[in-house]
Amino acid sequence: xxxxxxxxxxxxxxxxxxxxxxxxxxxxxxxxxxxxxxxxxxxxxxxxxxxxxxxxxxxxxxxxxxxxxxxxxxxxxxxxxxxxxxxxxxxxxxxxxxxxxxxxxxxxxxxxxxxxxxxxxxxxxxxxxxxxxxxxxxxxxxxxxxxxxxxxxxxxxxxxxxxxxxxxxxxxxxxxxxxxxxxxxxxxxxxxxxxxxxxxxxxxxxxxxxxxxxxxxxxxxxxxxxxxxxxxxxxxxxxxxxxxxxxxxxxxxxxxxxxxxxxxxxxxxxxxxxxxxxxxxxxxxxxxxxxxxxxxxx
Amino acid sequence: xxxxxxxxxxxxxxxxxxxxxxxxxxxxxxxxxxxxxxxxxxxxxxxxxxxxxxxxxxxxxxxxxxxxxxxxxxxxxxxxxxxxxxxxxxxxxxxxxxxxxxxxxxxxxxxxxxxxxxxxxxxxxxxxxxxxxxxxxxxxxxxxxxxxxxxxxxxxxxxxxxxxxxxxxxxxxxxxxxxxxxxxxxxxxxxxxxxxxxxxxxxxxxxxxxxxxxxxxxxxxxxxxxxxxxxxxxxxxxxxxxxxxxxxxxxxxxxxxxxxxxxxxxxxxxxxxxxxxxxxxxxxxxxxxxxxxxxxxxxxxxxxxxxxxxxxxxxxxxxxxxxxxxxxxxxxxxxxxxxxxxxxxxxxxxxxxxxxxxxxxxxxxxxxxxxxxxxx
Numbered sequence: 049x050x051x052x053x054x055x056x057x058x059x060x061x062x063x064x065x066x067x068x069x070x071x072x073x074x075x076x077x078x079x080x081x082x083x084x085x086x087x088x089x090x091x092x093x094x095x096x097x098x099x100x101x102x103x104x105x106x107x108x109x110x111x112x113x114x115x116x117x118x119x120x121x122x123x124x125x126x127x128x129x130x131x132x133x134x135x136x137x138x139x140x141x142x143x144x145x146x147x148x149x150x151x152x153x154x155x156x157x158x159x160x161x162x163x164x165x166x167x168x169x170x171x172x173x174x175x176x177x178x179x180x181x182x183x184x185x186x187x188x189x190x191x192x193x194x195x196x197x198x199x200x201x202x203x204x205x206x207x208x209x210x211x212x213x214x215x216x217x218x219x220x221x222x223x224x225x226x227x228x229x230x231x232x233x234x235x236x237x238x239x240x241x242x243x244x245x246x247x248x249x250x251x252x253x254x255x256x257x258x259x260x261x262x263x264x265x266x267x268x269x270x271x272x273x274x275x276x277x278x279x280x281x282x283x284x285x286x287x288x289x290x291x292x293x294x295x296x297x298x299x300x301x302x303x304x305x306x307x308x309x310x311x312x313x314x315x316x317x318x319x320x321x322x323x324x325x326x327x328x329x330x331x332x333x334x335x336x337x338x339x340x341x342x343x344x345x346x
Numbered sequence: 347x348x349x350x351x352x353x354x355x356x357x358x359x360x361x362x363x364x365x366x367x368x369x370x371x372x373x374x375x376x377x378x379x380x381x382x383x384x385x386x387x388x389x390x391x392x393x394x395x396x397x398x399x400x401x402x403x404x405x406x407x408x409x410x411x412x413x414x415x416x417x418x419x420x421x422x423x424x425x426x427x428x429x430x431x432x433x434x435x436x437x438x439x440x441x442x443x444x445x446x447x448x449x450x451x452x453x454x455x456x457x458x459x460x461x462x463x464x465x466x467x468x469x470x471x472x473x474x475x476x477x478x479x480x481x482x483x484x485x486x487x488x489x490x491x492x493x494x495x496x497x498x499x500x501x502x503x504x505x506x507x508x509x510x511x512x513x514x515x516x517x518x519x520x521x522x523x524x525x526x527x528x529x530x531x532x533x534x535x536x537x538x539x540x541x542x543x544x545x546x547x548x549x550x551x552x553x554x555x556x557x558x559x560x561x562x563x564x565x566x567x568x569x570x571x572x573x574x575x576x577x578x579x580x581x582x583x584x585x586x587x588x589x590x591x592x593x594x595x596x597x598x599x600x601x602x603x604x605x606x607x608x609x610x611x612x613x614x615x616x617x618x619x620x621x622x623x624x625x626x627x628x629x630x631x632x633x634x635x636x637x638x639x640x641x642x643x644x645x646x647x648x649x650x651x652x653x654x655x656x657x658x659x660x661x662x663x664x665x666x667x668x669x670x671x672x673x674x675x676x677x678x679x680x681x682x683x684x685x686x687x688x689x690x691x692x693x694x695x696x697x698x699x700x701x702x703x704x705x706x707x708x709x710x711x712x713x714x715x716x717x718x719x720x721x722x
Contacts, residue, residue, distance in 0.1 A: 051557065
């Protein structure tokens with residue numbers, strides 16, 4: 049039972065990181081019907097941006113305020129990068145065939161990945177220990193402070209995003225654009241602004257995910273975005289791509305699935321099983337878990 | 347048209363003539379090392395060291411009157427790139443290749459060098475490297491089996507652990523060291539409660555460690571590299587596993603402690619002594635020159651071992667009075683008295699293994715420094 053609960057805690061931690069990243073994929077897909085393959089590399093970039101802000105801007109301060117500023121600044125920087133990415137790589141291709149946009153996304157992914165390598169170098173960089181290593185032993189199950197922070201902050205962000213999309217006028221504009229862009233335009237919605245907004249939100253959430261990866265695992269490499277991007281992409285499909293609660297659910301489920309496979313079967317088979325799961329979903333339920341129940345996709 | 351053709355032929359002739367002259371005038375030394383990638387730190391250390399030694403030798407007039415030309419190839423720590431490097435270096439006409447850092451890369455390149463008769467000296471510690479009967483391969487570090495026996499003896503007889511876990515990734519080196527250690531522990535009557543494998547660079551090791559926790563170990567030996575070892579240590583402490591952590595030689599890197607963060611305190615690392623602790627005058631002067639040229643210490647002793655391999659080969663060529671690689675290998679396989687090296691005395695067994703072994707168990711202190719807990 050101890051092991052089960054421990055794997056549950058592990059799975060929820062990595063699952064919430066997957067979910068944060070998956071939101072970026074799903075929101076962009078919801079409105080633009082485009083898989084933004086560069087998103088994983090944006091996540092990796094945010095970890096490096098956070099590292100640079102820590103060393104250059106904050107002068108290696110480790111107070112709580114400093115950590116909050118690092119998060120906010122990184123999210124701001126990545127939001128700008130996201131908007132620029134959309135302007136440069138996706139907007140010119142909006143009327144082009146779907147394939148052109150996907151190829152452009154793959155190209156953007158490589159540009160960002162190699163950009164990270166050129167700026168920060170090919171070596172693994174070590175993320176500072178910004179969250180003290182504090183642990184609680186709950187009868188055999190050990191929970192660390194960083195796990196609690198990751199889980200809590202992810203849930204807060206996801207609930208906030210859900211409320212934003214469901215309850216505000218801007219959220220309504222996002223939902224309208226995802227159903228029918230032309231009709232939304234006729235209703236006076238500026239679809240370009242909505243898409244920019246989508247990239248701002250998606251990139252900021254991805255930035256938080258990237259910083260979590262840095263804080264939790266400490267070692268960051270220029271090509272790690274590929275791995276996390278792929279997982280998050282699978283999470284988005286699992287939950288039903290284009291569906292915001294679906295991405296959250298998909299991320300959590302994938303994290304748990306991964307932890308339990310690694311724990312009970314073999315850690316070396318975890319990746320293989322994850323992809324088998326992806327194939328099974330695509331065969332059995334191509335719309336994902338929540339893909340059909342919610343009619344309006346975002 | 348005819349003129350163009352004539353010009354092309356003339357140009358080609360000139361190029362090949364110049365290339366021939368250049369070839370005749372230099373001794374080409376290849377460096378195959380992970381200059382980028384996860385082990386870039388070590389790879390760059392090897393390249394820097396080779397270039398430093400080459401410039402020192404060149405300043406004294408070269409080898410048998412020939413200047414050394416260093417040709418580096420980046421194998422990125424992957425077997426695929428290593429195989430390409432091997433072909434490339436052989437095509438460029440090198441006489442010897444220094445490296446690579448990882449056993450996997452050294453092994454992937456071995457056959458190419460053997461077929462071309464190019465001497466290869468690597469710090470790769472996998473036992474399999476010297477089991478193929480290639481006369482071209484000279485190991486400049488001590489083989490895994492020497493480390494495995496030391497580790498097993500230390501864990502079972504010195505510290506008397508009752509429940510030992512052995513972890514490795516899938517690389518030639520780590521898997522080989524872990525298997526040899528497991529076998530050696532069992533031979534000494536020790537109890538290995540779990541032998542686990544992790545995927546290198548996968549970062550999330552908590553699922554594996556959670557299973558290990560249920561076996562209630564009192565010692566964990568990680569045979570992999572520092573990039574995984576540091577994370578393993580951090581996640582082990584995070585999960586509340588009280589066992590003592592021992593990292594194999596490839597964990598001896600400053601990044602281990604950085605990755606593990608505050609969890610690094612109390613972890614043990616088993617390795618040959620670090621560069622600063624090397625006692626001989628020849629080591630002290632080379633390290634001082636290295637620091638002066640590059641403004642930092644050599645990243646670890648592994649780069650220096652490769653330098654020792656290069657020094658041994660060049661010494662053999664000078665003694666033989668020619669650049670014949672087979673004769674140089676024969677000379678090194680039959681040394682009557684060991685050579686003085688940066689990392690201790692150098693002598694080779696007939697299979698290309700370096701003879702000897704000198705290990706220390708280092709404990710990581712609160713301030714990140716090492717304390718030598720046990721010296722062989």
